[in-house]
Amino acid sequence: MAHRLLVRRIWTLSAKEIHYLPASSTAIASTSFSTSLQPSSSRVSFLSPSHALPRSLPHTTRRQVTFIVQDNEDFTERVINSQLPVLIDFHAQWCGPCKILGPRLEKAVAKQEGRVALAKVDIDDHTDLAIEYGVSAVPTVLAMRGGDVVDDFVGIKDDDELDSFVSKIIGK
Incomplete structure (x- = not known):
């Protein structure tokens, strides 16, 4: 159960928290409960569209030979x-x-x-x-x-x- 909470916490870290990520796993576990009361709007998922890759790569105008x-x-x-x-x-x-x-x-x-x-x-x-x-x-x-x-x-x-x-x- 603790592992699931830890994984969920890592996936939903806000951008501000990424810069201050604790070094030890026990520190991560202890901070996951203290910050889990944040409103969901302030949390950013790494899978959200705002972090998605661009839909297309830049096109070149070179002729296909x-x-x-x-x-x-x-x-x-x-x-x-x-x-x-x-x-x-x-x-x-x-x-x-x-x-x-x-x-x-x-x-x-x-x-x-x-x-x-x-x-x-x-x-x-x-x-x-x-x-x-x-x-x-x-x-x-x-x-x-x-x-x-x-x-x-x-x-x-x-x-x-x-x-x-x-x-x-x-x-x-």
């Missing part, structure tokens, strides 16, 4: 009509090498600070896009600029090769 293609219209709008060069990562959930290449590719694109975009296309969800662009194995990465495919590779590359591939696409 990595995105998942949702459908053919989304592909046309965000890849073919893009002002930026776009790398298209054709991958599959069941593909082990795709899981290795994906994060490496995202890292290489992030290093370019918005000068190139990365579109991720799951071939199981968008088989028609894979057929249209001649994807016969995954992972396949196509580089597109102005709606035209300018370069591609199939398989895994190391970080240096990916960086040079992305830099070459930006420079063309």
